[in-house]
Amino acid sequence: MNINLTLIGQSIAFAIFVWFCVKYVWPPITAAMEARQKKIADGLSAADRASLDLELAQEKAAQQMQQAKEEAAVLIDQANKRAAQIVEASKDDARKEGEKLIEQARAEIQQERVQARDALRTEVALLAIAGAEKILETSVDAKAHSEMLDKLAAQL
Amino acid sequence: MADTPVEYIKHHLQNLTYGKLDAGYERFDGSVMSESGWTFARTAQEASDMGFMAIHVDTLGWSIAMGVLFLGLFRFVAKRVTTGVPGGLQNLVEVTVEFIENLVKDGFHARNPLIAPLALTIFVWILLMNVLKLIPVDYIPTIAHAMGLEYFKIVPTTDPNATFGMSIGVFLLIIFYSLKIKGVTGFAKELGMQPFNHWALIPVNLVLEILVLIVKPISLALRLFGNMYAGEVVFILIALLPLWAQWTLNVPWAIFHILVIPLQAFIFTMLTIVYLAAAHEDH
Numbered sequence: 001m002n003i004n005l006t007l008i009g010q011s012i013a014f015a016i017f018v019w020f021c022v023k024y025v026w027p028p029i030t031a032a033m034e035a036r037q038k039k040i041a042d043g044l045s046a047a048d049r050a051s052l053d054l055e056l057a058q059e060k061a062a063q064q065m066q067q068a069k070e071e072a073a074v075l076i077d078q079a080n081k082r083a084a085q086i087v088e089a090s091k092d093d094a095r096k097e098g099e100k101l102i103e104q105a106r107a108e109i110q111q112e113r114v115q116a117r118d119a120l121r122t123e124v125a126l127l128a129i130a131g132a133e134k135i136l137e138t139s140v141d142a143k144a145h146s147e148m149l150d151k152l153a154a155q156l
Numbered sequence: 157m158a159d160t161p162v163e164y165i166k167h168h169l170q171n172l173t174y175g176k177l178d179a180g181y182e183r184f185d186g187s188v189m190s191e192s193g194w195t196f197a198r199t200a201q202e203a204s205d206m207g208f209m210a211i212h213v214d215t216l217g218w219s220i221a222m223g224v225l226f227l228g229l230f231r232f233v234a235k236r237v238t239t240g241v242p243g244g245l246q247n248l249v250e251v252t253v254e255f256i257e258n259l260v261k262d263g264f265h266a267r268n269p270l271i272a273p274l275a276l277t278i279f280v281w282i283l284l285m286n287v288l289k290l291i292p293v294d295y296i297p298t299i300a301h302a303m304g305l306e307y308f309k310i311v312p313t314t315d316p317n318a319t320f321g322m323s324i325g326v327f328l329l330i331i332f333y334s335l336k337i338k339g340v341t342g343f344a345k346e347l348g349m350q351p352f353n354h355w356a357l358i359p360v361n362l363v364l365e366i367l368v369l370i371v372k373p374i375s376l377a378l379r380l381f382g383n384m385y386a387g388e389v390v391f392i393l394i395a396l397l398p399l400w401a402q403w404t405l406n407v408p409w410a411i412f413h414i415l416v417i418p419l420q421a422f423i424f425t426m427l428t429i430v431y432l433a434a435a436h437e438d439h
Contacts, residue, residue: 005208005209018270030257036242039239
């Protein structure tokens with residue numbers, strides 16, 4: 001337990017070890033640890049950001065979905081209205097067409113009737129003349145009696 | 157080797173001393189030194205007669221070996237350090253470094269890039285030196301004896317030279333930073349005007365403050381030395397028991413020292429940080 005040169009030797013060794021540690025051991029290790037800490041922190045914040053982004057994206061998607069639904073509803077509504085209109089219009093058209101057809105038919109019928117009557121009238125006039133001729137045994141001067149015959153025909 | 161218990165204990169507590177003996181000194185075997193020269197001490201008396209001009213080869217050798225082991229290991233890791241997933245050894249080193257970093261962060265608020273590596277060096281070095289204590293007390297001395305060395309004490313921290321060597325280093329740093337941070341006048345004021353801030357009490361203050369200053373390295377060194385030395389003595393005493401009974405005391409004492417070894421390393425480190433933090437505080 002004598003105090004001797006060992007004391008100084010130990011102090012020198014201590015100084016050298018501390019110097020070496022300060023210069024070659026501490027900096028690279030702490031630098032690596034800090035770099036790793038930064039890496040992890042970055043990773044965590046990136047993850048946070050990603051989850052935030054995801055949330056935003058989901059919100060946006062839901063919004064778009066909602067909007068699309070609304071638009072679709074509007075479109076369907078419009079389409080329904082338009083279809084109803086078209087149906088209504090075509091019904092109208094059809095009715096008009098029908099009425100027109102009926103009108104035409106009526107007109108034709110009327111015309112045919114008139115023709116038929118005229119024809120009949122003529123026929124009747126001829127028949128009447130023929131009958132009269134038979135009765136009178138003479139021919140009737142068509143020209144002389146045409147006035148009377150026309151009157152007769154008009155009465156028919 | 158020794159025969160009686162007292163001799164056995166004394167033998168185990170004697171360092172391997174290489175020192176200078178003066179001309180005319182009578183050696184243990186009756187021979188007389190014809191001229192002064194350096195030699196290994198063969199007895200405790202010779203070792204103490206060598207005075208200051210002697211070296212404890214075992215203390216210095218083992219402490220340097222432990223320091224080299226520490227730096228070699230940490231440098232090895234520092235060279236292939238990765239920022240990715242660390243392996244087992246790097247993990248161990250990083251845990252130690254982080255532990256010291258937190259200690260320094262908590263206890264030392266000034267900016268000084270020297271303090272943390274200094275604390276790391278102190279902690280791991282003392283820890284490794286203390287760990288040597290868990291090697292059974294007779295192993296290494298027996299091997300050394302077979303190699304012709306009379307004494308061999310492997311635990312450097314049971315030698316006050318080693319502990320004082322470190323604490324003096326710390327003491328010089330305290331003085332250096334006190335002067336650097338506070339300046340000569342600031343440091344002188346701190347010594348002279350505290351704790352009683354009155355010119356008439358300057359001498360009293362000086363005595364008190366210088367005592368406080370001097371006590372720092374002494375308490376550092378003696379606390380570590382005292383604990384380790386006392387523990388070593390108890391280990392040697394236990395080794396005197398009959399072989400079959402040794403484990404009953406040896407095992408609990410060794411387990412207890414698993415606690416004491418890091419604790420003493422921690423206390424030395426912590427106090428160093430605290431003392432240097434005080435040296436950096438400008439009033």
